[in-house]
Amino acid sequence: MNANRYIARAANVAARMIGGEMMIMSGADSSLYSLNETASILWQAADGVTPLAQIVEQHICAEYAVDPATALRDAAELSEELARQGILLLSEVPLPDPGTRPKAAP
Amino acid sequence: MTAAAARSRTDIGIGGITVRVRSSSAAFLQLLDERYAGFIERGASPDYEFGVELTPPGEGTADDDVRVYRRNGRWQLERGDFRAEWDPAARRGRIRQSANPYSIDTVLRIVHTLVLAREGGFLLHAASAVRNGSAFVFAGASGAGKTTLSRLAPADAGVLSDEISYVRREENGYYAYGTPFAGELARVGENLRAPLQAVYLLAQGAENRVSNMGKAEAARGILANILFFAEDAELVQAVFLSALDLVERVPVRRLTFRPDAAIWELIR
Numbered sequence: 250m251n252a253n254r255y256i257a258r259a260a261n262v263a264a265r266m267i268g269g270e271m272m273i274m275s276g277a278d279s280s281l282y283s284l285n286e287t288a289s290i291l292w293q294a295a296d297g298v299t300p301l302a303q304i305v306e307q308h309i310c311a312e313y314a315v316d317p318a319t320a321l322r323d324a325a326e327l328s329e330e331l332a333r334q335g336i337l338l339l340s341e342v343p344l345p346d347p348g349t350r351p352k353a354a355p
Numbered sequence: 356m357t358a359a360a361a362r363s364r365t366d367i368g369i370g371g372i373t374v375r376v377r378s379s380s381a382a383f384l385q386l387l388d389e390r391y392a393g394f395i396e397r398g399a400s401p402d403y404e405f406g407v408e409l410t411p412p413g414e415g416t417a418d419d420d421v422r423v424y425r426r427n428g429r430w431q432l433e434r435g436d437f438r439a440e441w442d443p444a445a446r447r448g449r450i451r452q453s454a455n456p457y458s459i460d461t462v463l464r465i466v467h468t469l470v471l472a473r474e475g476g477f478l479l480h481a482a483s484a485v486r487n488g489s490a491f492v493f494a495g496a497s498g499a500g501k502t503t504l505s506r507l508a509p510a511d512a513g514v515l516s517d518e519i520s521y522v523r524r525e526e527n528g529y530y531a532y533g534t535p536f537a538g539e540l541a542r543v544g545e546n547l548r549a550p551l552q553a554v555y556l557l558a559q560g561a562e563n564r565v566s567n568m569g570k571a572e573a574a575r576g577i578l579a580n581i582l583f584f585a586e587d588a589e590l591v592q593a594v595f596l597s598a599l600d601l602v603e604r605v606p607v608r609r610l611t612f613r614p615d616a617a618i619w620e621l622i623r
Contacts, residue, residue, distance in 0.1 A: 261588040261592070262592070263591075263592035263593075263595045263596050265596060265599050267570045267571055267574050267599050267602060267603070268569045268570030268571035268572070268573075268574070269569075269571065270571040272571065272574060272599065274578075274591060274592060274595035275591075276587075276588025276589065276591040276592045277588055279583075279591050281575070281578060281595075283571065283575075
């Protein structure tokens with residue numbers, strides 16, 4: 250697993266926290282997603298420039314009593330799943346500018 | 356030439372938005388006047404205008420899926436029984452269909468969903484009614500009890516719709532409007548407007564009961580009942596955010612009911 254993986258929120262999605270859940274709507278196909286607490290943390294921190302490992306360390310390990318290696322592995326799997334759904338982008342290099350990001354997988 | 360023969364248009368006002376329909380067929384305009392009785396406006400200034408080109412009967416079928424997409428800045432609305440194009444910037448469009456009220460009814464619903472999407476509103480699969488100056492919306496899929504609840508409405512309630520409810524955000528909150536978009540009652544709603552007091556998500560049960568819901572569950576319930584047809588990422592997102600905004604501002608509750616008029620005692 251590449252520890253220097255970067256995650257960014259895909260374009261064409263709208264998201265809002267409501268009732269303690271992060272709800273996301275894909276503008277591409279109107280699919281509705283609801284993220285759990287951990288996934289919401291990842292989503293909110295997915296700025297495209299902070300490495301995933303750093304996000305896990307700062308936002309998950311600092312908040313929850315969890316083994317860092319396990320937390321990073323779980324976060325990577327979750328990120329891949331959200332990327333498969335087309336609502337998150339995964340990259341080996343930073344994705345600083347939404348305008349230059351590759352399009353989300355359909 | 357008589358006045359009736361000279362008439363070339365009719366104005367249909369729904370949700371505070373007036374759509375002028377032009378046709379060279381006085382019979383078709385008369386059909387619209389009857390279909391949209393209560394929502395025909397006289398002397399109104401139209402917000403949008405559509406010319407209708409009538410085709411021979413029997414062309415296409417309403418069983419096909421509807422498609423709504425944008426091409427070169429113009430909305431294309433298509434189903435087997437009609438084809439329409441609408442330029443929102445020019446506020447004009449045209450419809451090609453046979454002389455029936457169902458095709459244009461679908462076009463009007465779609466046009467209103469597109470206009471509302473930009474203004475913080477939407478159409479809902481829901482019955483709605485006004486009582487004591489406040490509007491109540493009862494959302495649910497087919498068979499959830501929308502028509503039953505409308506039939507059971509007390510005499511002092513004005514039924515806005517038994518099938519498609521019209522919700523829009525205005526300066527000081529959300530309002531529900533009556534619509535002519537009828538369901539099983541085949542009864543046009545009353546042309547009324549009132550501030551939205553509450554939304555109820557319908558469930559049939561052995562007893563009448565109102566229960567509170569979490570906001571996320573309420574949002575899922577609202578989103579599941581929104582009518583929106585357009586293949587347009589920007590508007591899909593806008594409608595989503597509008598639905599969540601409504602959930603933050605208007606109480607959404609679960610309404611379990613059995614079909615008796617006592618249910619209306621719980622609506623407040």
